[in-house]
Amino acid sequence: MSNTSLVRPLFEGPLDIVGDVHGEIDALCNLMKQLGYSDDGLHSDGRRLVFLGDLTDRGPDSPAVVDLVERLVSTGTAQCVLGNHDLNILLRHRKYDNDWFFGHTFLHEGRIVPQKLADEAIRESVPRFFRTLPLVLERPGLRVVHACWMPQMVDVARQGSNAKRLYNGYRKLIDTDNERRPLLDDTDRDLQHQNRNPVKVLTSGIEERLDSPQWAGGRLRHLGRVSWWKDYEDSEVCVFGHYSLRPDMSNASCRAVCVDFGVGKRYEERVQPDFEGQYASKLAALQIPERRLVFDDGSSRLLSDYEASSLAVSSTTGIRQISNRGLSLGSIPDQTADWGDIERFAYTFDGYDHRKDVSDCGEISRRVQGQYKRGGAPMATVTDLRIALFFEARSAHHTGEQPGKARMKYIRAIVESIRNSVEAFRQ
């Protein structure tokens, strides 16, 4: 039986999680090629595509993007969550940049934006596909949502199976509440509709009243987006889109990673007088477990160490990772712990994922050992201490022997130094 909840299981195995496409079919085809997918969305290494939603609007060919993604999803080679633009089409809400769906040309600052317009058949088929999309995908250690993870809202969505019905139900409820509170102004009412409706929160995030209104998306806005990821501290990594970052930026907090690098702004780039075919905006995919961002122009970069430490699963062992920031005293083995406990803890930080290669880890390990021999307590960064500990676990694994008495003394000294650092950090 197929799962119809709005919160569904995410694919297992290695993934390429693609940011907002916004009708940019060429960028999507290029990105799929860069990632090594066939036109049918198949990958020789068994990797799979996951789309973060916002497939449509702004770009030249929204129908082609929906067509492609629908084909991949229906054959089970890809998954996709619903974005706010997709939601608007599902609800048939006409917005500034979804004229194409209603068969009208898109005018931006007085200029026609070239777009494939929908006909009656497309106006039937696109919402029919969007109706089948979940709001959230999840697996142990990893979450996927278009805009914002908020546990209470995810719990509500878990009980629902129809995003349109859930949206309309909350819309009515909030309207009724607002009517009972005549002192609310329009901005208050908008805030209620944004922040209390689970479908709105998951697809477009939480918002707050702005001190001074700002012009965005063709209208004056009194609400601004809240950077919810700065307070996101769950151990599960959350991958999301929606926030249109500059490609050289990363807003990733400790455990939340945004994969939207503004390809939805290409229609504006194309009409710049000095435009010569080189886009500043990019379409990206986040590779899991590699933690590499791959862009449609073929460039790529690894998330920085700080971001990397947030990622869920070790690429060597598949064991769930705990970032330095996520270390609690309770998660660090105490003096009575045996090798088994310490080994388990050692594997919560994959040294190979944090350094270029094995010899790098060996170098760090030798440095930490040198300090231990000189002074008893190794003094190093928590990252280096954990790399040294990971190195011990790998050495024991390769020799097939548990560390001897002297070795255990050294290993316990590393663990104690980690504990001391975390304790000092907490004060």
Ligand SMILES: [Mn+2]
């Ligand atoms: Mn969006």
